[in-house]
Amino acid sequence: MFKQVKAHDLFPTPIWSLDLEDERAGRLNRQILAQLDRMLSPRPEIPIGATWQTDQNLHTLPAFAELTEGINKAARGALDFMRVDYSAFEITACWANINPKGSLNTSHTHPNNYLSGVYYVSVPKGSGVIVFGDPREAAGAILPKVTEYNAYNGNEVTFEIKAGRFILFPAYLRHGVPVNRSEEERVSIAYNIMFSAFTQEMSRPLWSGIPLDKA
Numbered sequence: 246m247f248k249q250v251k252a253h254d255l256f257p258t259p260i261w262s263l264d265l266e267d268e269r270a271g272r273l274n275r276q277i278l279a280q281l282d283r284m285l286s287p288r289p290e291i292p293i294g295a296t297w298q299t300d301q302n303l304h305t306l307p308a309f310a311e312l313t314e315g316i317n318k319a320a321r322g323a324l325d326f327m328r329v330d331y332s333a334f335e336i337t338a339c340w341a342n343i344n345p346k347g348s349l350n351t352s353h354t355h356p357n358n359y360l361s362g363v364y365y366v367s368v369p370k371g372s373g374v375i376v377f378g379d380p381r382e383a384a385g386a387i388l389p390k391v392t393e394y395n396a397y398n399g400n401e402v403t404f405e406i407k408a409g410r411f412i413l414f415p416a417y418l419r420h421g422v423p424v425n426r427s428e429e430e431r432v433s434i435a436y437n438i439m440f441s442a443f444t445q446e447m448s449r450p451l452w453s454g455i456p457l458d459k460a
């Protein structure tokens with residue numbers, strides 16, 4: 246009956262994943278864990294269920310230069326992919342999360358930034374997912390039963406993670422991390438990205454006024 250049928254995926258929500266080469270990931274992760282141990286010396290006992298975070302300045306420390314390079318490369322790639330026109334962006338915060346057994350990160354967004362992401366340093370078995378929520382609140386008003394979950398139905402997506410993987414996503418996208426059911430710590434490094442000169446270069450209207458004599 247129809248000459249052509251096509252679903253047009255408008256307003257997609259991109260989540261990028263970038264995996265380091267195995268050798269580089271192993272070396273970088275050992276280096277990051279050693280550095281965190283040095284920063285946490287003497288290492289405090291993290292109570293079961295608590296999440297421990299470093300200061301948010303890791304991107305300014307030479308010991309994290311290789312990680313920072315990866316974050317910047319990933320962000321540049323994402324902005325180019327979306328054809329965003331910008332002069333400069335910067336990492337506005339970068340911090341480590343240490344999640345021992347029983348800890349979790351409740352659902353949240355990262356306001357006042359354009360992109361957010363995480364690099365995974367240590368992901369023990371049983372702690373390897375992050376859950377993203379549908380940012381289209383209205384779409385959750387009716388959630389019919391489905392024959393199969395896919396990108397067109399449901400209101401959250403469980404996303405696989407592993408050590409050596411960067412993920413990057415719009416900062417408005419709600420996400421959370423379920424309980425770490427492993428005996429070992431999950432270690433990740435979170436980061437935010439924002440345009441350096443947002444008010445100067447981007448917050449003006451995208452249109453220009455029509456002079457009165459041409460209106």
Ligand SMILES: [Fe+2]
Nearest residue numbers: 353355420435
């Ligand atoms: Fe987060």
